[in-house]
Amino acid sequence: MIYQGDGITVKERDDGLAELTFDLKGESVNKFNQATLQELKEVTTELASSKVKGLLVTSAKEGFIVGADITEFLGWFDQEEEQIVADILDANAIFSAFEDLPFPTVVAINGICLGGGFEMALACDYRVMSKTAKVGLPEVKLGIYPGFGGTVRLSRVTGADNAIEWIASGSEKSADQAFKDGAVDAVSELEAVNEDAYQLLKKITSGELEYEQKRAEKKAKLKLSPIESMMAFETAKGFVAAKAGKHYPSPVEAIKSMQKHANFERDKAIAVEAKGFAKMAKTPVAKNLIGLFLNDQKIKRIAKHHTKDAPEVNQAAVLGAGIMGGGIAYQSAYKGTPILMKDINEDGIQLGLKEASKLLVKAVERGKIDTAKMAETLCKIRPALSYGEFENVDVCVEAVVENPAVKKSVLAEAEQQLKEGAVLASNTSTISITELATALQKPENFCGMHFFNPVHRMPLVEVIRGEKTSDRTVAAVVSYAQKMGKTPIVVNDCPGFLVNRILFPYFGGFAALLNDGVDFERIDKLMEKFGWPMGPAYLMDVVGIDTGIHAQKVMAAGFPDRMTHGYKTAMDVMFEQQRFGQKNGKGFYQYSVDKKGKPKKETDSEAHALVRQVAQNSVEVSDQDIVNRLMIPMCLETVRCLEDGIVASPAEADLGLIYGLGFPPFLGGALKYIDDTGISEFVDLCKQFEHLGALYQPTEKLLEMSETNSTFYAQ
Template identity: 60%
Template sequence: MIYQGNAITVARDDDAVATLTFDLADESVNKLSASVVEELAEAVEAVRHAPGVEGLILTSAKEAFIVGADITEFHAMFEKGEDEILAMLERVHGIFNALEDLPFPTVTALNGLALGGGCEVALSTDFRVMSESAQIGLPETKLGILPGWGGCVRLPRLIGADNAIEWIAGGTQNKAAEALRMGAVDAVVPGDELAAAARDLLDRARAGELDHKARRAEKTTPLKLDAIEQMMAFETAKGYVAGKAGPHYPAPIEAIKVIQKGAGEGRERAQAIEAKAFAKLARTEVCYNLVGLFLNDQMVKKQGGRYARQARPVERTAVLGAGIMGGGIAYQSASKGTPILMKDIKEEAIELGLKEARKLFAKQVERGKFSVEQMAERLTNIRPTLSYGDFAGVDLVVEAVVENPKVKGAVLAEAEDAVGEETVLASNTSTISITRLAEHLKRPENFCGMHFFNPVHRMPLVEVIRGERTGDAAVAATVAYARQMGKTPIVVNDCPGFLVNRVLFPYFGGFSQLVAQGADFRRIDKVMERFGWPMGPAYLLDVVGMDTAVHAGEVMAEGFPERMADMGSAGGKSAIQLMVDHQRLGQKNAKGFYAYEEDKKGKPKKVVDEAALELVAQLAEGEREFSDEAIIARMMVPLCLETVRCLEDGIVGTPAEADMALIYGIGFPPFRGGALRYIDAMGVDAFVAQADELAAELGPLYAPTDKLREMARQGERFYQDGGQA
């Protein structure tokens, strides 16, 4: 044994070949924490001085090679300041350079994910061989930073500047065939042949058949591009990437600039350019929030995993109601491999649901996600039916009929009589109390909410709602099924609107008040889109459907009358109600705050509609100019306050779950981290002061809670040091 650590061992065989194995103790994956990086330094030094070694293979004893740096360390490290970050980067560059400069050939065997720092370790060796199922990539830009351990230097020299820009700016995970085509790896083999293939590459290099020194020279010298080629590669890419990334995500453009500045430099100078840019990005609020988002996502997934481990197997399911939503649920279940019955009382509804599922499968075939054969196979996972004949063997039933408590209650009671005693019933309701719906059931402990967001195949969130009599087994099974469907479930307690809609409607209330006081809804949309929302509130209401919004608003008003009754009404009527009164329901009938035409792809495209402007003008108190800052405050404060109330009321368990639900459910700007991180960034005291000022004019929707005032007095945050909730 040449070296033995907690995460790394180096052993030599009888033929002068050393194998460095990553196997982080007590973890399911390999991560490059600060301590593991130090072990790597010691291991490289040990193998350099080990007598008789003529080659080195890097490998992993886990299913993945290395999933990247230990992101849980990022907030604490980045808060130390730029000098500390630069010192850390210089240290890591020194270690990876020492690996690259070993006096014999080196090969990495990539058996699974090699991401971020894991990819950068592999790039430091002379050759790479990859199993067919492995993936490789540099996803750092998704965290608001860029590859800082040599990725911006070595990858362009291996695969060319344009290809490296695509990988790095896009933060993509790339399959083995693509990596081989690009030249990022030298061979791709079945997993059971990986060790032999790595050894074969090494032996060929030792024999002089492969020139490992030429490989090193390629990675450590300037990029072979003349001035015109550089301009074509980098300037064109900047324009394209800026358009894709948008103004709130600086890392992709910064990565291109780093590659460009380092193109004419040798290894060490190019790495210094990379390090400086990394340290600058690491200190930004965008990076802080995106790293926090990653940590929140991991926490939410672990929470879901804990529930799922307690669940009985969910192997057969059913959906009641075969409309667009039912078809979407059936598609999502079938596409992920869980068979599903799709029941309705009408043949035409069944056909509509099947048509929706077929359409979604066809799109996946167009995108190359499924072959035609795979589509046909997965479609057989959906079994349409007009009766409850096969329901006795179903593990979980999702009710997705019309949003009407009487209809849902009747359907759920009917279904309960047809299923087994342990079958879980779940209602895909967006507003109706789960406790109230449970009154119709004999086994309320087997019943909970399972709120999907539309469109089902795109929206990652599923709210799992626990009613007053819901049992743990029902929650666990529903969480497990949501995970099987590829969704992110978040468990919340029952209340009007649950979590996401309860928080969204004060945001709409802020919008309605602005419009009632004379603000131009088109300008509100533009301001909030610049703020980072995927669409402004008027556009979002058109997508949701004005009648749906009115119904949900009535539920909120009944549940929270002191602050949500008459939100934004003028003369007893809101702009949303006005739209419904004039049959302007949004995209569903091609007119709402905007009118809608079909674009070239057949999708609705919004256009300004003078009739809508005239309608709203009748409602408003007259035209009034609001600053961008005023619009943002009046929109965001009620949304953030309602999120605080949901946390205080125990509707949601943690700040992380609350923030992730808003990001996944309604498109809260990810680079802002969520409503509670937004308050933290402003400062709780500053937020309370802003809310108090608005409440004096606008009423209780803007009034801070007593607990929030106390947090402000105590200087507390929702996320403590290191960004943990």
């Protein structure tokens, strides 16, 4: 044994060769924390003065290295920018010293190899990748960009165009794509990847293959003429800026960094990268996106706690085969859990099957799956007009119309057909789970399982615990949601649960703005500029104004002090005119179908005329006041949900809004938005608008937090 550490070991192989293995003790994955970086420094120093003739780099875990240890980032990034630059250059000195070892290095990439892990692989002379592995540099998703030499080495290895696409998109790449782009040198079967890499190393050390020229090119200037450089980088900056948007600067900054260091050799180029990296690390965007990543990890740990005694879910069922039922059936089958899709008539069955087939065809067209996978998935969806096979169902999801009487009837009927211990769940968006459970003989086996539309795209599932819901039921549904590839958040029962309860005060603020005569298209454009994927009027059209009217009544009954409108709203008049939104082609906007079959939004003068009819005032409202009048009610309702115990933690509340509503991720969530505004400053802002009603009145606890300088997240 040449070296033995907690994250790295080095042992002798035949013919003067050695093998360095990453295997971080006490962790399920390898990652670059400070301790592992220090071990790599020690190993490199020892190897540089050894008699080793060649080095194989492997992993003892299923993946190679998932990246840097993100839990260390926030503390590290709290330092001054100059200290971050110094620290990142110290880390880079380790990678560069490894790259400069006086013998060839070959890495066997056996599994996930991302961020700092892939930067480690790029520091090796040759890369052999298993067919099932994934590689990439996803740092832009955290508001930063590669800082361990990734922008420098990848651009030299693959060329500028490929490096720009890899880094600016942050996407994971398959072995075929990585080989095609020149990022890896060979692709092997998983079980052979280490041996193939070792045999390649032997060929290099025997002189059959060279490595010094290959290494020299990687450390040299980028091979681009001034005109080629301008074409590559300037074109990319414009395209990426338009796609990323102004709130996410790191993809464009990564391109600027590559452009700046294109004419420098490795060490000067890395200094350029380090300076730009530190600049991004100090942005609020990076802080919030890293916080979201850590929140996501926390929620995964919470889900693991919920599911520690979860029963197996091998067979599912969905009641109601419409668009929603078809989406649930598709997602379940696509992720491997067979599902019965029951409806009361053949038309409903066909609608559900059509929805599932449409999604599968699109997946084939995008190259995500092949026709064999499509056929396999469809075979996992079994349509049914009766309860004939329901004795084998483990979890049954009711997805019929949003009507308490209908839901109770369907749930009571289904309960009689399920086996002992089977779990029943309702995909309701607003109706009390405790109330629905009154129709059941075993309410302990019942909970809410609220999917968001469209099911295949929206990552969140709210798992709603009623008064009598058992832990076993919650465990089963959380486990099933995870098997479906979703992020489940467990919440307690109340009107609207978590996400819709928080959404409707936002809509309430919107209704009041329209009542004051503010143009809804102006509001939409402003909120989209602020960072929302769509403004409130457009969102209402997508949700469905008829659906919104129903939900509004539920919310008003539950929270009359702040969710009852004392006037006829624009949504009311749209509903009266049967303008339901995208579902029937007209709402606040009118909709036509584009070439891809998607609804295309267009201005509708009739809608504007209808809204003007119900406007009672004509008030001049500034852009900032529009933002405040929409954001304050949403943020305050999030605070109330936390105080009322509807959601257990700020992390779950904020991630629920981001995954369920599209709350701007760069802001970190509603509670993080309050923290970043400053609790006292936010309370002062609320007081400016208190004359508008209870939606704008801060809670007693928030006032106390203002007095004590508390925050929702530990600083």
